[in-house]
Amino acid sequence: MxxxxxxxxxxxxxxxxxLFHSHAPAGKMKQAFFLAMIILAAELVFxxxxxxxxxxxxxxxxxxxxxxxGLAWFALHISKKSADKTMTFGYERAGILAAALNGLxxxxxxxxxxxxxxxxxxxxxxxxxxxMFAGAGIGLVVNLIIIFVLNGDExxxxxxxxxxxxxxDVGASAGVIIAGIIIHFTGWYIIDPIxxxxxxxxxxxxxxxxxxxSFRILMxxxxxxxxxxQVIQTMKKQDAVADLHDLHVWxxxxxxxxxxxxxxxxxxxxxxxxxxxxxxxxxxxxxxGIGHVTIQIxxxxxxxxEDTFCAMKDDxxxxxx
Numbered sequence: 001m002x003x004x005x006x007x008x009x010x011x012x013x014x015x016x017x018x019l020f021h022s023h024a025p026a027g028k029m030k031q032a033f034f035l036a037m038i039i040l041a042a043e044l045v046f047x048x049x050x051x052x053x054x055x056x057x058x059x060x061x062x063x064x065x066x067x068x069x070g071l072a073w074f075a076l077h078i079s080k081k082s083a084d085k086t087m088t089f090g091y092e093r094a095g096i097l098a099a100a101l102n103g104l105x106x107x108x109x110x111x112x113x114x115x116x117x118x119x120x121x122x123x124x125x126x127x128x129x130x131x132m133f134a135g136a137g138i139g140l141v142v143n144l145i146i147i148f149v150l151n152g153d154e155x156x157x158x159x160x161x162x163x164x165x166x167x168x169d170v171g172a173s174a175g176v177i178i179a180g181i182i183i184h185f186t187g188w189y190i191i192d193p194i195x196x197x198x199x200x201x202x203x204x205x206x207x208x209x210x211x212x213x214s215f216r217i218l219m220x221x222x223x224x225x226x227x228x229x230q231v232i233q234t235m236k237k238q239d240a241v242a243d244l245h246d247l248h249v250w251x252x253x254x255x256x257x258x259x260x261x262x263x264x265x266x267x268x269x270x271x272x273x274x275x276x277x278x279x280x281x282x283x284x285x286x287x288x289g290i291g292h293v294t295i296q297i298x299x300x301x302x303x304x305x306e307d308t309f310c311a312m313k314d315d316x317x318x319x320x321x
Contacts, residue, residue: 028233032146036066036166042138050131053120054195054224055265057113058172065165067105067202071098092219092253100214100255102165106207111202120193127192132180140173146283164206172199180223198238213254220250223257225289231259234284240277258292259285265299 043059046052077094083090146166179195182188213224222228226249235244243264251257264276274297282293 014120015139024199027071028149029130032149032166033066033069033073035142035146035149036062036069039139039142039169043135046131046135046138046259050128050135050177050180051125052127052135052192053116053125054172054176054192054199055132055135057116058136058169058176059194060109061080061169061172061199062139063109065169068102068165071102074098089252092256096214096217096253099219100212103207105209106165106203106210110200110203110207113196113203114144117193117196117200118236119232120196121190124189125192125222127183127189129182129184132183132192136173136176136180140221142169143173144183164210166237168206168321170204175199175206197272198235207225217251217254220248222249223289226257227288230288231285231290234288235263235281238277238281240265240273242266242278246296252292256292257290258294259290261293262296262298267299 040059040062043055044061047059072095074094078091078094081087081091106189128213146172147163150163150166175195175198179191182191216224228247228249231249232244232247235241241263245262245264247259247261249257249259263281265274267279278295278297281295285291285293
């Protein structure tokens with residue numbers, strides 16, 4: 001059996017370092033967290049003073065930004081803990097759990113904004129355009145700084161979740177600024193809940209994307225950037241390989257893909273060549289995005305399933321061997 005961790009290569013045309021080591025420095029998340037707190041405070045204060053639902057909606061969105069970045073910061077810290085007898089893969093999935101929680105939080109915020117916006121369309125409220133402009137202006141500038149701080153680490157799903165929060169808030173802040181200008185010069189207060197509905201749509205798209213990707217990883221589905229047919233072809237192109245079965249390809253966490261399978265070698269392959277065959281396959285798999293490889297070698301006479309994918313049994317037997 002071969003077991004390979006983080007199989008990297010120093011080739012000019014294939015740089016896998018970002019793929020397998022995509023965690024943003026915790027220091028970046030710390031800076032982003034405190035910057036987001038500044039925006040949250042500013043938008044809450046000016047939202048209350050101006051009676052702007054759009055700005056308060058953006059503040060609630062910013063609160064989820066703070067939560068997202070805070071959880072990402074925590075997840076990046078805890079994911080560094082070493083594997084042990086209980087957590088044999090380590091704590092890598094802390095970030096995915098945080099991302100899933102962020103997505104669910106966004107869904108709750110979207111429902112609140114939609115309800116409040118519809119209520120204000122029916123019963124308009126006087127809104128101070130100056131407060132909207134000031135609060136959203138602060139949010140826009142500081143959010144752009146946060147994006148600059150987090151830029152370059154989007155391969156990590158948890159960081160991507162936090163970044164999506166912030167990018168969505170930039171658009172929301174721009175919308176609130178425009179609404180504030182319109183209200184200041186025209187007194188058209190209904191623009192406030194209309195902008196709130198647009199913000200809700202932005203948040204909903206972010207929530208769906210984060211929840212979908214988190215669900216795929218937690219369900220150990222095929223990584224998005226890996227094609228199963230290509231994986232099979234990569235292993236079978238070795239002359240010594242007769243067949244493979246019990247194939248599993250999944251993500252331990254965002255950017256860290258793993259593979260496990262049983263590899264059937266041809267009858268005339270000597271034992272002395274097994275390790276070289278494994279090293280070649282590991283090398284090739286690393287170049288298609290799989291860096292954690294576990295392969296069990298079997299000879300041609302070993303009983304095995306005809307199916308490529310493992311058929312789990314309900315009678316307590318792990319395999320039908």
